[in-house]
Amino acid sequence: MLLHFTKMQGLGNDFMVVDLVTQRAHLADDQIRQLADRRFGIGFDQLLVVEPPRDPEMDFRYRIYNADGSEVENCGNGARCFARFVRDQRLTHKREIHVETAGGPLTLWVEDDGRVRVDMGAPRFAPGALPFDAVEDRPLHPLEVDGEHLEVGVVSMGNPHAVLRVDDVDTAPVERLGPALEAHPRFPRRVNVGFMQVISAHEIRLRVYERGSGETLACGTGACAAVASGIRQGLLESPVTVHLRGGDLDIEWAGGDASLIMTGPAERVFDGRVVLN
Numbered sequence: 001m002l003l004h005f006t007k008m009q010g011l012g013n014d015f016m017v018v019d020l021v022t023q024r025a026h027l028a029d030d031q032i033r034q035l036a037d038r039r040f041g042i043g044f045d046q047l048l049v050v051e052p053p054r055d056p057e058m059d060f061r062y063r064i065y066n067a068d069g070s071e072v073e074n075c076g077n078g079a080r081c082f083a084r085f086v087r088d089q090r091l092t093h094k095r096e097i098h099v100e101t102a103g104g105p106l107t108l109w110v111e112d113d114g115r116v117r118v119d120m121g122a123p124r125f126a127p128g129a130l131p132f133d134a135v136e137d138r139p140l141h142p143l144e145v146d147g148e149h150l151e152v153g154v155v156s157m158g159n160p161h162a163v164l165r166v167d168d169v170d171t172a173p174v175e176r177l178g179p180a181l182e183a184h185p186r187f188p189r190r191v192n193v194g195f196m197q198v199i200s201a202h203e204i205r206l207r208v209y210e211r212g213s214g215e216t217l218a219c220g221t222g223a224c225a226a227v228a229s230g231i232r233q234g235l236l237e238s239p240v241t242v243h244l245r246g247g248d249l250d251i252e253w254a255g256g257d258a259s260l261i262m263t264g265p266a267e268r269v270f271d272g273r274v275v276l277n
């Protein structure tokens, strides 16, 4: 069968977006992995599958798959691209969009300048929310990795994040510590790994080694997790500009149970059709 899709990107975090509201298809894990490969397929960090909602109060449901085929709970840059997609495809004319995800409901606002603002929900620091194997909730957790003693902040944005403070993201050992932390046994469902350099109370630089996809040019939930952890440690104050390799995100958080609000771009790259066997 022929499957229509749109390639999109948010700060270089790139997505294959599929409308299963007007198309019928089932994508098996091995097909997702093949489509994720730029040589045998399309190439993407995540696949976003748009479906009708289960809850009639919501506008859509969308599912998120990493390049390795694993389904995940939340995707910040993907949420913005989802909102842009459903309007571009005329699946909705709304500017305020309510969507179901595996990590819970999200509300998104498509703004006049094309940027999208997302209510990302409240961060959760309790280890069990990730899950992370620890006896207590604390701003920083000691963790031994390859004989190295680290102190990491752990945050759930629906999906799990470990945040490591570094002096300089350009020289941070992302290629070594990213995979080692992603697969660390104290994260039973693996983890996204953020490397955060604090520039000032309102500005950080961030690189993210993503669970199931490797280092990406940007990670929205990773940016939210880094800001939440930095504010909790008293290093940052809202609002915070997050400089990622693919560009900047603006994150606001009033603390406590308040939602993190993330604003950033969402761009369409091309439309295509792919043969599914």
Ligand SMILES: N[C@H](CCC[C@H](N)C(=O)O)C(=O)O
Residues within 6 Å of the ligand: 013, 045, 046, 066, 072, 073, 074, 075, 076, 077, 078, 159, 160, 192, 210, 211, 212, 213, 216, 218, 219, 220, 221, 222
């Ligand atoms: N790129 C996404 C995060 C995908 C998270 C995924 N790698 C996971 O396993 O949780 C973002 O902008 O938030």
